[in-house]
Amino acid sequence: MELIYQTLIRSFVQPAILVVGDLMIDTYLRGASTRLSPEAPVPVVDISSQTSVLGGGANAAVNLRNLGANVTFVSLTGDDYAAGLAAELLEREGISNEVIRCNTRRTITKTRVIAGQQLLTRYDEGTEVQPDEDCERQLIAMLEQQLPLHDAILIADYNKGLITKGIIDALEQMNHVHKKFIAVDAKQLSRYKQLQPDLVKPNYKEAVALLGLQELATCKARQMEEMGAAIFDATNARITALTLDEEGALIFREDKLLCHTAARPVNNPNVSGAGDTYISAFMLACLADAMPATAAEVAGAAAAVAIGKRNTAHCKQGELIAYFSAKDKYVRNSEELEALCNMYKAQGKKIVFTNGCFDILHSGHVSYLERAAALGDVLIVGVNTDESIKRLKGTERPINSLNDRVQVLAGLGAITHLISFGSEENDTPEPLIRIVQPAVFAKGGDYSRESLPEAAAVEAYGGEVVLLPLVPDRSTTQIIKRIYTTPVLKVAEA
Template sequence: MELIYQSLIRSFVEPAVLVLGDLMIDTYLRGASTRLSPEAPVPVVDISSHTSVLGGGANAAANLRQLGAQVTFVSLMGNDYAAELASGLLTKDGIRNEVVRCDTRRTITKTRVIAGQQLLTRYDEGTELQLDAMCEQQIITVLEQQLPLHNAILIADYGKGLITPGIIEALERLNSIHRKFLAIDAKRLDRYKALQPDVVKPNYKEIITLLGIAEQPDCKARQLEELGASIYDATGAKITAVTLDEEGALIFEQDKLLCHTSARPVSNPNVSGAGDTYISAFTLSCLSGATPATAAEVAGMAASIAIRKSDTAHCKLSELVACFSMKDKYIRDTAELDALCNMYRAQGKKIVFTNGCFDILHSGHVSYLERAASLGDILIVGVNTDDSIKRLKGSERPINQLNDRVQVLAGLGAITHLIAFGDAQHDTPEPLIRIIRPDIFAKGGDYSRESLPEAAAVEEYGGEVVLLPLVPDRSTTLIIKRIYTTPVLKVAEA
């Protein structure tokens, strides 16, 4: 099943998607606070980092691009510093920029001040009024030029004044001529019913507002499961994916409930931009031929990756592929390993790496691997290939072939991932270390720092070499010797 998902995700690079949505800049000022201001009883934050990323509809465009699609972004911005910043970020992310500049507007920017992990305040700048007739016509002209060139259009309407009734009428006209896959994420989905969208993605608050019903936060899914007819009547969409945070998502096909997908638990989630990730992955899954249920599974996984990251984040194609291969502990190539490790680092996970032949697994190995795993959050184990063991141990080894050794090791709960290594040029794990960049490189106490040629590579990336004590009188060599020297008991023939 995981291979089916991976094949689906790798086809995300094929579609060209036009994104129409409100452009925002999310800025994060991070630092530490140790004192109050003498001017008022408010904390003083000593800023140590200043980060700006694409937000709003531009974040949806960034998510699509990071997932592999070819993306054109259509929006509106002012003629100010934030506009220059936005243009640079769009270029950096490889997004084609068709954003109209309007001298009468200021680019929307949301700035968050964070001390440690605590958000202290957010202040917003920019114009959120409905755009004027001249800018509206410029947007319509861009849509007339660009829509026929794309496989799909995604509308990310945050209600900031970009998408007027005139633009919606233009979209209806254009889509009747050039029928494209249409996905919509909007605070007011009823505005788009006449477009008969393929997919819409309201969250819980948006759908209960749309339906005019009271909030029941303790039983969101149960409240909505029987309301398929009302939801379809309000949206007119072929597929409605209602996201419910920790309760997962309800997927409706027209007026019928298709499935209820569960949410993946995430501690301390950063949900800013998660909806953009979800609708982007759902859209690309549908364009790649997935059923709505499969698209929901992929979108849910993509969102769970994004919310593990700090700031307004997105999910990368490589991270999504890697996540669907995580159930299989054995990593088959270094590209997959690189994607996994990048994802773990983005999540702030502490990576431990160790390596060995593990020819005949014994209690000493198990104890050692459990102690290595306790040093961090993720334990990656490099396993020497059969040819590598022959070069290191002699022609009689290994006793067990690589596939057998990997299968036995995969049964240990302490191990997160396994990968084979060793060729004629490198029988040490140094090439893996340069990909993994582990926080901890664990080795048995029979080694010393000086006897490990790969230790320098560990420390080059800021990692630490930790030598763990071994269980006495436990080794593969001793087991093999005991087998060879123990007399064979012969059973007398009857």
């Protein structure tokens, strides 16, 4: 099943997506605070870093781009410094920028001041009312130009005034002609009923407001399971993906409940922007002809990857493929390995790497691998190929083939992933180390730092070489010698 998901995700590069939505810039001022201001009893923050990222509808565009799609973003900004910054950020993300600058507006910017891990204040700037008639006409003209060039459109309405009734009416007329896939993520979904969207994604709070219900602290799924007809009546959507945080998601086709997908567990989730990730992945899966239940599984995985990160709520295509690969211990190639390692590092996990032939697995190997795993969160093991072992140990080796060795090693709980290595040019694991860039490189105590040619590569990436003591009198060579020297017992014929 994981291979089916991976094939589906690789197809995300095919569609061209038009995104229209509120453009916002999220700016973070970070520093330390050790004193109060003499003017008032408020902390003084010595700013050490300033970071700006795309927010709002632009964040949805970034999510689609990170998942592999070709993306064009249409919006309105002011004609100011923040608009120029937004253009730079869109270009950096590889998103085609068709944002119109209007001198009657100011670009929306949300600035947060953070001391250590504590948010002290946020101040907002920008225009959050409907555009004037001239700006509205320019936006409609841009949509008329761009919609025919794309496979689908995502409307990301953060209720900041951008999407007017006139724009919705214009989109309805355009789609009568061009028949594009329409996805909507909006605070007020009922405004888009006339578009008959292919996909809408309300969260629980939005759905409750849409239907005029009371919010519940628990049992949200049970409350909403019977609401398919009411949701369809309010949205006219072909598919509704209703996200319920820790209770997963309910997927409806028109007024019928299709499935309830479980939330994927994430330690210390950073949920900001998770909805943008979810609808982006769901939309791309639908465009790749996935069934809604499959699209929901992929979208849930993408959101899990995003909220598992410490800093940013984006899921890259390679990370999503790696997420489904993570259940498979054997890593097939260096591209898959790199994506897995990037995913683990984004989650703040400490990677340990070790390598060996592991020709005949014995208690010394098991003890060594368990101690190596205890040095971090993820243990990746490089295993020499059969040809590599022959070059290193002679033509009589290996005793067991690579496939057999990997299958036995995969049964050990200490190991997270396995990958084979070795070539005529280089039988050391250095090429893998340059991909993994482990925090720890573990080797047995029969080696020294100086005898490991790959140690320099480990340390070049800031890693540590750790030598672990071996179990006495345990080695593959000794086992093979005992096999060859032990007399064969002859069983007397009855």
